[in-house]
Amino acid sequence: MAAIDEWCATPTDHDESCPVADPVYPANGKVTLSENDFRSGDGVPLTFTRSYLSSPFLKSATAMGPVWMSNWQRQLNVAGTSGSSPKVIAYRANGQPLTFLFTNGQWKTSSFSGLALAQNGSGWALTDLTTDTVESYSAQGVLLSETPHTGFTRTLTYDGAGRLTAINQRAAGAVPKYELLSIKLEYDTSGRIYRMTDPSGGLTQYGYDGSSNLVSVTWPDGYVRRYVYDDSRFKNALTGVIDESGSRIATWTYDARGRATSATHPDTTQNVRFAYGNGSTTMSWADGSGTVNFASVAGMLRMTGGSTADGVESRTLDTSGNLLQKTAPDGSAAYSYDAAGRPVRAAVTSPSGTVITSVRYADATSLHPSLVATPGKMRAFVYDAGGNVTGYSEFDTSDTTGASGFDAASTGNKLTVGARYDANNRLAQATVYVNGVKTEDWVYFPDETGNLQTAQELISRWLLGAVDRDASNRVTRATGNYREARFTYDKRGRVSRFTYNEDATALTAGLKRFLAVDYTYTPDGRVAGRTGTVARNGGTAQPITGDEIDQWISNYEIGADPVGPPANLSGSRRYLKADAPATITPVCAECYVFTKAKLAWKLFYRGLTITQTGQPVRGDVPELQIAAQEQVPFPILIPEQNGQSKRAILYAQLFQNTGDADAGFVKCSYGRPATKRCREVRERCIDKCTMQTLPTPATNDGRNFHKCFTMCLADNGC
Template identity: 25%
Template sequence: QVVSLASTDSQSSLAISYSGAQVTKVQVQDPTGALGASANYGYLNGRLDKVTDPTGGATQYGYDTVTGVMTTITDPRGITYLKNEYDTSGRVVKQTVADGGVSILAYSAETLPLPPLPPSIAPTYPDCTGALTITIALADSNSIPSTNCGVSYSYLVPPSGPVIRSQYTTITDARGTQTRMNFNDAGLVTSQVEALGTPVERTTTHEYDSVTNQKLATTDSLGRRTEYAYDAAGNLKTLTRLAGTSGAVSTTFTYEPTYNQVATITDPLLHVTTFSYDLKGSLIKVTDPQGKETLMTYNDACRPLSLTDPLGHTTTFAYDPQGNLIQTIDPLGDATTRDYDLFNRLTALTNPSAFITQYGYDVINRLTQVNDTQGGGTAFTYDPNGNLLSVTDAKAQTTLYGYNNMDRLANRTDPLLASEGYLYDLEGNLQKFTDRKTQMAQFTYDALNRRTQAAYADGSTTIYTYDAGNRLTQIVDSVSGTSTLAYDNLDRLTSETTPQGIISYTYDAAGRRASMTVTGQATVTYAYDNANRVTGITQGSSIVAFAYDAAGRRISQTLPNGVVTEYSYDVASRLTEIKYMKGSTTLGNLTYSYDATGNKTRAGGTWASVSLPQAVSSTLYNANNQMTQFSANTLTYDANGNLTNDGTKTYSWDARNRLTSMSGTGVTASFMYDALGRRISKTINGVTTKYLYDGNDIVAEIKNGVVTATYLRSLNIDEPFMRTTATGQEFYHADALGSVMALTDSTGAIKTTYTYDPFGNTTVTGTSTNPFQYTGRENDGTGLYYYRARYYSPTLQRFLGEDPIFTLRCLQIYTGGKNAYAYVDNNPIRYVDPFGLDKNECPGRGQVCAVKCGLGGGVSGAVPCAFTTVITGQACDYVCGKIVGIPILDNILCDYICKPIFEKKKNECDRNTQKCVTECRSRC
């Protein structure tokens, strides 16, 4: 019997206790031999009866006394969340869950021979010498050290002779919707019919190789066929979508022979990305379609030691003896360090400026405390099922969460004791949401669990329609009208028709946008290089051109009026200068300096703003971080946290928490939105402007039914290039945040300039009516900027309402309960927030940010994330094979050694995606 497990990847070990042949306890043991947290296992009649976690929470299992099959599972809260019923063949025919939902399973009953066992496979794994040594101590005091990185597989031999096996299975879910799956003789699904017998019935079929059982083709409900081809080793060689049609597109793959890892990927335009490996199978080079190389090196344990971009800038990594990443040094030599406890949990993170964030955990590795560098602490508590119960911030202000029997969020209570509630149907779809103003929103769904209608407390409704390909084709909003969407056979949006106009799109074989046409305007076309970077945007005779360096960073932009913007960077890919040129004449420039953490410490140049916010005598806040006093003004809010009066203006909000009107001295305004949340009209002091959108960006302004302004834009958000009105063309020149610094005319002469204080109070010099100013967002002339999900006040230096997704428990875990009204965490000279939802260091300036944020820029921009994922995945593959052979211990070992706490937290959030989505739907 295995009595202890130790690993070089951990300073602690596991001690295992038995009763006979059954494991009764698994306990953590530190290097001194002291025993810590334990999981206990109880049995009844030889079957696992109870598992008790280190906090005392017990999960219990019930069995049929005759057949021995599992009939119930009861969670640590004492709720029986699953009950199984079986037929005489021992198959589950009915499942009842904690909220009363019942699923029915029906089977065919043919007697068929078993398919042959899968072939014996002996895969070759990268040779990670020293990557991991696991010592398994046996009861007879012998130890078996293992350093084999490979994983072996074995198969249980079934009884000989025929058995009862279904050719089809029908599952009836808790809402009464049936799904039927048909199987071939090998037990593989050949077809799946969802929403059987309903108007939205949907069928998907699959074809397989009769010898290898590899999938050869899939055909969806629209008849679209995807084909798969394989090489002799069984690796996917070609993936072809729309197979058998003139629109077929294929992606091909090749593999290196030793470890069968991907060697090349060729896209439908024949652009090739190449991957190279060392003798141990570690990825050491990625070559993009333009021949630019990103290089990696590793230690003997196959952990990355360095990452070098195509310009030769290197980031290095260091590890402790347990393999935890303890230091990252960027190309400038600035270091970020990490500390861990005996159980490999991150306990401190020190940034290059020596600011320390500390983390604390409970005995089952749940994050319980985050202390920032100023000593402010955020605390988290959980229920026995691991659901987040409370978040208490640094001011001792607590937000509470409650859950139903299915562990779905049922209510949230803010620090002012205002509560909102969530009610779900039996399939977990959000059915009713009652906000803190007691306004109820109700939602209905079709048999495929797609939302078909939303009804709000003010009587407004939204109706959604889908096609057989599961694509949203129409939205009818009782307030804003009807939007119709059309797609091509690759699910790419080809047109959007709204009351404001029609926009249509085409694409190339690689899925890149080739053109965009707005009714009444010249078509916009897009050109790309082999690394998928935009090199040109053309509308009529107007051309915007871009150039990039080897690292994928934008180094120049040329506007139709001939003004060239040049970008310079340091070795850490931080923007150090922007220069605006017309021929040999410099129109202006901006320079930037940074501290070791990446915060801007200086902005210089002829276009640098020097204004500062006006001093404020006092501000006060309540327990929910709402500003209640600003200088001499008193501020009030509704129960949902929306500002209703700032001392000079009043604000009104609809049942969907959208600002609909405001009034005060010198200003009266009203706003309207479409079903996608885009603001489609504003009326300021009696003048109404309507908007036509390309995705999230405005491409036309309309007044009294006449188009008064059109925009030529980037594919990045909030990056306009040209505005055309009855008086001519204006061209945009922005800073590092995307704030518009100047507008030039067709000759390149400066006509309007803008200056800003750090939080966006704006001074305009010139006569342009251009609304896009601070961080590229819309200045309404009301004292507010429109940031899509929310409105922002530069005077108050905060948003008018709470972050719509802030209250999600998944987000609060990671943000440490940050202020729901704060604008970009009060660092407006570094970050932007284009959607009013979260700070973003990349304002959408394309490859200016590619390397920093992993956005675009071809392979070089994406390698760091993909590279890390590959390594993490390989490490867990090595450890989480059946190295012990006892399922309980294998699972514990994998959790214990492989998964650091933040990966666990992310996985926990992923498992609760439906909760997060349904909570967000009620707000966004």
């Protein structure tokens, strides 16, 4: 009983810091874990994810056992709406609570969350201001539907016992054949989800122990992932994960209060130990240790400072918990906010220099900017009544740091975009002008699933002619300009075969080529092997080297024409083990559409990665998240995003990952104290990827560098 009492006495405040060590919240010692069981191929994917929290805030969410919950178990606790201090607690997809207080006629969080709550006649609406996705809840706080901005509606179906049985996605205007994309859930006699059927018919099965802990997940291909709970003091505490090959890949231990004391892995350099003090936590790694200081500010545990052998980090917060000032061994930062709590200025100084970002908003409530000033560039935005960017303008400035803000002087170069949308906020046409000269004129048409089917640039005549999709809306065929790409997927939705048929044209010097690449995977989902062949002019397919496969895929993903590299068919089949130490990833089916036909890369990503001279940007990029990536995009200033947050959110469309972050303002204080290590890793990654992917500035748009760089940072734990 004493152990149980201490378990229940652990701090109930939400920890704002980033979890560390795969992963533990350092302030309250809670272990958390998120895994993705399904992801559709939509531009705004339909997903089914699970999150574990060792001491859950939401005790009633037991459909996946007492300590796991799915992203579709989001709910509102509306029991506190009456009384002198009305409040609503929104439980998010990761199980973390967010409290809204009724202040001056509006529901608001203490610090700006990027989520807006409103009560309507039939219930509640929670809007994610970063995506304009609307979650609808009943008057009792039950999640009823989710509506992304671009015409999809995801409706939840419950049985008579109140159990969620289906998530049904419909695209506005879809014909009956494509009317429904459905995830179905089945329950055991104890009311726990034991089977999930994805839209393609794949079955994911869930197993539980006598304490209702989720102990196994059996994937559609039959491989099993297992979870261990062997601490006799805490029957629901996750102590280990065993992957599909039977290897234990993570182990956690706990103190008497249920706080994690260690996290260990096969790679011992990633191991960490935790020691808890009064308002501080000390973490020890193989290469050193550090301390995080924290305090409860506005109902949330927030990092107030820390120290390592590299030095001391200090932080100043306002009474709402907003970060005002940070000083650390690797630099400093200062942030300003408007009356609504939205960030309006970020000044970040590092050894690479100072980067100042200023934002002026288009209205009093949204995150839509009207002006954004960054080093060397000014951007302006105009919106229609639906919140879509219909006018975009940018010009180069002489302000190398951003210190001049909106007063920066133009250097003359100017780019503008005019756009229009259909009734469902889907981009229909976009025209690009550079210094008054029309350079691109795009038209777009959606398919029956609500996703992009056809895109054509009328000046260059580049064409995405047709797109076919499978039952999960994954691309299976894409055509255009004398080319055809086809994709085959395995039972877990991974590309198993990629073919590319390139017809003979003047650009290919009359050479017709057919590429075929086959992938195999390890039980735990990593690429185990990759082989490729090319057939020329209808001849016999010949094996090609891994380097040639890389060039084909790289050219495909950036929308190059032609895709085939200069003919060189000598070589032999090469497997992943021969490619070490590089990590091989499957081809990205829609990346070429993103980089070629959509505007996010052209207007933002390249400028955050590659300078005008074609060299990589040194120092960290401005703290911007790119919203509306299916439309004409706009940036959102989010103070103190860490590297993992940027890769997961800012770059999610370009490099689809298997995880899905929660909605709202994804800002994340560093869980690990400030260290020079990641700054040094960053510089090494820049040098490595510059040599590998930036041979000539004129012929490289930066995407390959960007992919190499982000993977290098992730591989090094930064």
